[in-house]
Amino acid sequence: MKAFINTIKNIYKIEDLRSRLLYTLGILLIYRLGAKVVLPGVDPSQLQILQERASQGVLGLLDMFSGGAFSNASIFALGIMPYISASIVIQLLGIAVPYFQRLQKEGESGRRKINQITRYLTVGILLIQGPAYLTQIPLEARVIQRLFVPFSVLILTTGTMFIMWLGERITDKGIGNGISLIIMIGIIARFPFALSSELVARLERQGGGLIAFLVEIVFLFLVFVISILLVQGTRRIPVQYAKRIIGNKQYGGVRQYIPLKVNAAGVMPIIFAQAIVMLPLSFARYGGDSLTGFISAFANPVGFWYNLTNAVLIVLFTYFYTAITINPVQMAEDMKKHGGFIPGIKPGRKTSEFLDSIMSRITLPGSIFLAFVAILPAFAMMAGITRGFAYFYGGTSLLIMVGVVLDTLQQIESHLLMRHYDGLMKGGRIKGRAGGMASSM
Numbered sequence: 001m002k003a004f005i006n007t008i009k010n011i012y013k014i015e016d017l018r019s020r021l022l023y024t025l026g027i028l029l030i031y032r033l034g035a036k037v038v039l040p041g042v043d044p045s046q047l048q049i050l051q052e053r054a055s056q057g058v059l060g061l062l063d064m065f066s067g068g069a070f071s072n073a074s075i076f077a078l079g080i081m082p083y084i085s086a087s088i089v090i091q092l093l094g095i096a097v098p099y100f101q102r103l104q105k106e107g108e109s110g111r112r113k114i115n116q117i118t119r120y121l122t123v124g125i126l127l128i129q130g131p132a133y134l135t136q137i138p139l140e141a142r143v144i145q146r147l148f149v150p151f152s153v154l155i156l157t158t159g160t161m162f163i164m165w166l167g168e169r170i171t172d173k174g175i176g177n178g179i180s181l182i183i184m185i186g187i188i189a190r191f192p193f194a195l196s197s198e199l200v201a202r203l204e205r206q207g208g209g210l211i212a213f214l215v216e217i218v219f220l221f222l223v224f225v226i227s228i229l230l231v232q233g234t235r236r237i238p239v240q241y242a243k244r245i246i247g248n249k250q251y252g253g254v255r256q257y258i259p260l261k262v263n264a265a266g267v268m269p270i271i272f273a274q275a276i277v278m279l280p281l282s283f284a285r286y287g288g289d290s291l292t293g294f295i296s297a298f299a300n301p302v303g304f305w306y307n308l309t310n311a312v313l314i315v316l317f318t319y320f321y322t323a324i325t326i327n328p329v330q331m332a333e334d335m336k337k338h339g340g341f342i343p344g345i346k347p348g349r350k351t352s353e354f355l356d357s358i359m360s361r362i363t364l365p366g367s368i369f370l371a372f373v374a375i376l377p378a379f380a381m382m383a384g385i386t387r388g389f390a391y392f393y394g395g396t397s398l399l400i401m402v403g404v405v406l407d408t409l410q411q412i413e414s415h416l417l418m419r420h421y422d423g424l425m426k427g428g429r430i431k432g433r434a435g436g437m438a439s440s441m
Helices: 002-013 015-034 048-054 059-065 081-096 098-104 108-134 148-173 178-203 209-232 239-245 268-277 279-283 293-297 304-325 328-337 349-382 387-393 395-418
Strands: none
Touching: 002 015, 002 395, 015 148, 015 178, 015 395, 048 059, 059 178, 059 387, 059 395, 081 098, 081 108, 081 148, 081 178, 081 268, 098 108, 108 148, 148 178, 178 209, 178 387, 178 395, 209 349, 209 387, 209 395, 268 304, 268 349, 304 349, 328 349, 349 387, 349 395, 387 395
16 A cells, blocks of 8 residues: 555656646546537437437447447537547558558558548548437437437537547547547446446345345456456467477477467457447447347347357457467567577478467467457346446456556556656556557557
8 A cells, every 4th residue: 555655656746747647637527528418409308218228239338438428419429439430440441452551551641641531431430320320319309300410410420529639639648548548438437327226226126135236246356357367468478388289299498488469459359349240230220119130139239149249250350350460470580580589490481380370279268268258248137237237247348448447557657667666566567458459549
């Protein structure tokens, strides 16, 4: 406790770090205040139908990511997810389209051009999602009927673009990871409400009582610890263990390490997978009352096909994202240039094949664990946990929170260590995510 208090004092002593933290908190406060501002021409007292829809199915996830702005018909109702969807599309185009590949190699000028294209694509997505969202607002809640849709779409589009600007300000002048922090603060904002609702549900008759609630909290803590280990992965793998993975028993006694991670993709596979799983809902106008057949299967977060598809896509995207972030050939060349080698393995092509074999095998358990954590909310709901609280038992919400917190602590720790102060943890530096969402945004 004393060390923690000393760390807080050290943070206050560093003027630049103190200013960045206060600036970040101020921007996040503006975002939370904006999430409470209802669209002009909407009566907040007539939004019960929208709030009921937002508490059911996959729409509950969208409401969580927006910090409740979705169900409140706020000017920030569409949140930052359209920008993330556009970023995912641009990343995929950077793999398949030569034009985007050239932009990625042009340095700062190429990055600015890619950011500009991402913004244009975000606006296009908003112009489609805006009218779809407005169909969920009951007619009796619309105080103004004439020109309500075009003006509201304009406000919703402007709201999301303003959130993007706030995230960029945090990245440039705040503590960093602006977009990720905005998503995290929206998720955390829903936690007290979800926790209180679960407590009330347990205290009701035949709800299990306080003991059942405490058991749920303990289990949530265990899932939280597992998520930390999953997001951090492992930074280096012993050569001896790596050779055992691919069946090579002839290894030396020298203890050496290979800089690979069991989970090199971070939370990106979950984001990619959910973007695809939610695609049918975008054609169904955010899931109205007429959902049937194929689309209804993907609107039920407890359903078998939704979770199976989600899990399979996560495994596939984990391999995909790992393949584009880790290049065994480049690693082998770098090792050769610096005089490094793996005992018993020839430099060059043999080393790259060795690294590729290791990565292919250790990615499988990492992807399975990632998929398991992603579908944990479904098991929590089937166990009787309320829907809002169950979302915190895994999935994108928990992994994003863990990853962003670790990255933010790493940013603070780097400021402290750079000025010769003790870090946040005595046992070693905090491990942030390599290749995770925060770093990619």
